[in-house]
Amino acid sequence: MPSPLYMPMRKLPLRLRPGARSRGAVIAALAALLATSGATAVPLSPAPLPVAAMAEPAFRAVLKDGGLADLEQACQDAARFDQAERLRLLRDRLLLVRPVPQPFAVVLANANALLSCKAPATSLLVLDRYGPGAGAERDQWLIQVWRGASAALQHRRAAEALTRLAAGNLASLETIALPLLLREDGTLATRPALDALADHLQILGENEQAARVLLAGRLPGKIAAERLARAAQLMASLPLEERDRLIEAALDQAAAAAAWGLASELLEQQRLQAQSGGGDPSRALARHLRLSQRIDDAYGEWLLRRQDPTQADRSRALERRLRSPRDSGGHAAPPP
Template identity: 50%
Template sequence: MGLLPLPLSLLLAVVPGTATTLPAPIESSGRPELQDSLASPAPMTQEAFDAVLLEGGIPELKLACDDSARFGVDERLQLLRDRLMAVAPSPQTFDVVMANARALISCKAPDSAQVVLGRYGPGPGPRRREWLLLSWQAASAALDQERIVLALMRLADGDLARLDSEQLIVGIDDQGIASTRSALDLLAAAQIASGQSEQAVISLLAGRTPGAVAARRLGLAAELLDAIEPERGASLIEAALDQAAAVQAWNHAEDLLRLQLRLELASGGSGERPRERLKRLATRVDDRFTLMELEQDLQGMSVEQQQLLEQELRSPRDPGGHAALGESPVPEAGGPGIDVQP
């Protein structure tokens, strides 16, 4: 797994997308066929792939995994997975185990990555944190909700609140910009998906971020608690409404009042109180679609008709629309405010 022999280095130099790692002799050779190969959006040549599979170490195998995954060459991915499982047998150093697991994730083999990670058990400290984050990444790639919960609970180390500020990358867009989510929200989502609703409520209530984030979490906790402790769920909705009102997040407030209305109707209540509160709020933020929804029966309309009606009446993305109101951070002194209380 040291330096590659020269022939393999030359072969990898012409893999599409690796121009920034070209050795100087190739880069300055002036050979047009090499430059054309660098610009060509094509998979690694069979000759280069065979050489990597036979002689390559973990970095080269990962490069081949990235290339094969990019172009959807599944038969190569399987060969690379098998090679990666055998290229660095246990025992290995922490760095080798982590590199091996990352390469397997690149090869779309997250379950195998978990196996490799199991070859090393780091003690407390930075290495354990790095190991747990990669364990979470592998579990997420495998959609293994129970392993996601396990990794994040271990990362919390008995203090769920510390996950609130832990932002984990959940995706990369076409421009290469990372999309992140709070580890606490990811934990709650995995707990819900694995049927651990009561534990999810505990996680949601451990958050310390106020405002719209707190409103969303409290509303979700209330919905989860409705079948277990309806009275406590109702109080959480009220707390969520307070958080939403504090930052003028009226779109969140409307969603919470809709939830309150739905839960009350489901329990056999009249729904009069949350309906009136929602109507009053919708009036003040000029949400005409919600007003029409409350005043008329829209059940007979198709989804497309409702969406068109909402676009015509509500237009939340237009300047001054109610979605924009939801982003107002602080009420102006002496402003009219929105009373979400009865």
């Protein structure tokens, strides 16, 4: 069946720049990091959380003689029960418990414990005690630096860590899933390093650089469409024609993935972009209306047509088709 967008589909080039590292090396580095943070063997059914904080005698014993694993567990306990004084004592202890020099694995474990202790800036101090060599060890160190800098809202350092991780090949970052948090169901939430780098650069006000990062991605489909659309928004200084070409490429990718809801959003972005940039929004509006009719999006078509006084009859007809949440089959519970 022809595309409801009535446009040819082009595929994004899947070129890799010279010097690109294998995905296997990056994934191995991430797996090693997760092993350090204790997240490799993620339980499907996590153990029940304690109903009371650690007793004072047990806390004092851990503070005095506990190892890194004991101190991290105490940090998690204190954070869970919002015990600020215990967190402060544990942070101070973690800075002293393993003085330099230490093996790399110990440095990572110490930094991770400080993250658990809600001290991301202090975790960076511990990481700075160590100078990693090239290879997987350096990748693990950079990812841990990113974790600390991101949690401490040090966006410049977080962006620098991810840029160094890319080693001149930004496209490689989309194959690296950065660990964010462990969900309550025991699964690990992640984010592609490419999108995380664009986030930090946008927060720093470097919108055009953030857009260039997004355009370095090579994965096709919906994720490509979303990145292209975001790049078009960020590159506000570009001529309207060039931003429009980005939206067209995004529409191609959305159509190839049959992501019609996203395609509808892209056409609305294109219309508003033309309207604010002094262009003609009528073409994007007409295409949006055609798409809404083809995918039977009565609500979307009604939103567009109600703005045109000449479409009053069609708007009323569409409005009658829109089902109230309280009607039978709507979101409300059925009557007893």
